[in-house]
Amino acid sequence: MRDFSMPDVRRAPERDVSITAVDTAVIRGNFDWNLVRVHTDAGVSGLGEAYRGGGVDEIVGYLADVLVGENPLDVERLFRHMVQETSGHGGTTGKVVTAASGVEFALWDLAGKLLGLPTYQLLGGKYRDEVRLYVDLHAGESYAVAHGATDYADDAAYQAEAYVERATEALDLGYDAMKFDLDAPADNDPEPTNGRLTPTHVAAKEEVVAGVVDAVDGRAEVAFDCHWDYDLGSGRRLAKALEPYPIMWLEDVLPPENMDAQRELARSTSTPLATGENRFRVHEFTQLLDDYAVDVVTPDPATVGGLAEAKAIANRAEERYLAFAPHNVCSPVGTAAMVHLCAAVPNASYLEYHALDVDWWTDLLDRDDPFIEDGRIAVSEAPGHGVELDESVARDHAVAHTDGFFEGADA
Template identity: 50%
Template sequence: MYEDFASTLAATMWADFDEQPRRADGPPGEITDVQTVVVDGNFPWTIVTVETSEGVTGIGECYPSPGVHEVITDYLRPVLVGENPTDVERLYNLMRESLSGRGSQQGIGTIAISGVEIALWDATGKLLDQPIYQLLGGKLRESVAVYADCHAGEAMVESAREGQEASTYDPQAYARAARGAVDDGFDIVKFDLDVPSGREIDTLSRHFDPPEIEHKRRVVEAVTDEIGHDAEVAVDLHWNFSPETAERLCRAIEPYDLAWIEDPLPPENTDAMRELKRRVDVTLLTGENRYGRHGFRDLVAEQAVDFLAPDVPKTGGIAETKKIAELAETYYQALVPHNIGSPVATAATVHVGATVPNFVALEYHAREVSWWDDLLVRDEPFIRDGRIRVPDGPGLGVELDWDAVEDHRKH
């Protein structure tokens, strides 16, 4: 009897799924194809294109992840072809339902859906001749702040290439990298603090001894001494510390009044993060490994951190990130989106930042990619003096230079 009931229920659910309404009104046209191309940047940037029968192409981007192309072309494309591209919210839920048993709540499935969702918003804006921010309710600011991830490891690598291995672990290497970013006009700079000190240690235990803590403290001291009040300074710990080590490290760098300390603990345990926040007097940020508003619900409700860092092409896309921001606003928490993407992911995050009041700054992680701006068809840099002016063109308001994409394509 139970098996008969289960079979009937499953058949009914799929019947409902197949019979979801397809809009006939609105702008003419339908989705004719969905494809991806990977740009070989400092990360593999997966660009998504949504083609329509009206000749409009929407562009999006997925967080760098293996298997995304197959999920989009083998699973999502058959679901989307023939649909009205302007039904973004309905298609978002349709994609989630189609992958309900294949990771549509988190992981690769959500990442794939995120990139397509961005492309759908871009196509919709172009079909309606409106920027995405207008479709989301209008903009609150004309430009958004951008912070520079110095990931001073690059500075250390350069020192090592020059045969100066001793300086590889020198805190002054971080100070130089931070100064370069500030001189470029950024008002907030961030660098990694989970870095080698030159000592042999057991990193698997997540426990660091006093000399390791002191090395991290000296790095922070060198950077803040160099920067002074020219910019705010943040650090990233990349989930590599135990609660006791994270607490000792936070206390050691507390006097330097950092903008935030990012990901001090592994992302799975909200209770541990909340307890750390209660025990230290620093600003904590996390979120790049959470998916959708449901994944952020406990972080917000427990007030486990001060700042939230969803990644737009990873956590669900533009609309989902806006919903996360609105949820956070009910607890007066701020949004500082994670971003390691190309100009496409960056533009998508800009539209979110333009429409929510609790937005602080978005990440820029490609200062060493000299051709980053070349991917866009525009005459001036996308980022100027640490800010991005909100694009007013239809959709994302930016267009890719497909010749440049092909020049840097990862085959």
């Protein structure tokens, strides 16, 4: 088996640093956010975040045994080390890669702090001073998420008027890019499992799109998400119906496993298509990109393998003149890391923001100036990701943590 462990590799004394511990905390917001902190013998720690959901903190705990004693500056080698050491039990995909992604985020933050450089500089340099967000919206109280399950509202929440109201609210807050969920509970009537849309379903979705596009009236770009719900025939009919509307993209129309079906959908419509959040590592994007089965590629860096892996995907997309718009449901910790990624990628177009209704979201950061202004996040010039936790707010919302996660205080 390949061996990526190199704790004794030579380097200058000032960069001879070792990882001493890796700790986690689960913070409950609109999702369960999995935060990661990597400690060193230099007295400096790095902060990261893995994709939401259960079990990730336990996997990070397992990975800690792989990392202690290693030099945190070897970020990409250590990611490969984590993948290799877990390859016998799912290390090339799924939640193991997700957990390693959170550690990787923290390693970049730590490396930046140790070297006195912002993360974007370590990733190759800056293409922009601020990153444009698209805000993920829901019509009214359209659904709530508990441990990843969807709880739909009544039919009134899915009428075009509810979407228009939310779009107008987002405009008033300064957002000029937004995304709505286009799937609805009515899609399951009369048959909940076959993924087929009736003509009535398609017409209702077209009415929503028409209403939102008319309401924003060129003041914002709008995308729509289907959450990989439909069969190929339904996807084709829906995409065809939306061709007259100038939307940013139609996202995740089909289940993610079959790239041939995704390619056929792309061949059948001029409506821009987006997908990618359910894929792991750069290898799973090869056919998607080679077949031009997507117009906008949307990996989630906190899932796919971290910032370097997401950048590799963005680079391959750029070679094919395709846009890159990372999926993101993180707290501001993971979001800040992704801002640096988007700053370092030429074809980055938007970064998702998925916490408009979490009124304490930015309170999780220890900072005085606003984190988001007019739908943008400025690229920090501070070392690492440029953010620090407000430990008190994090503690108030923590549902689990290891003893060493909260710095300067007993667990």
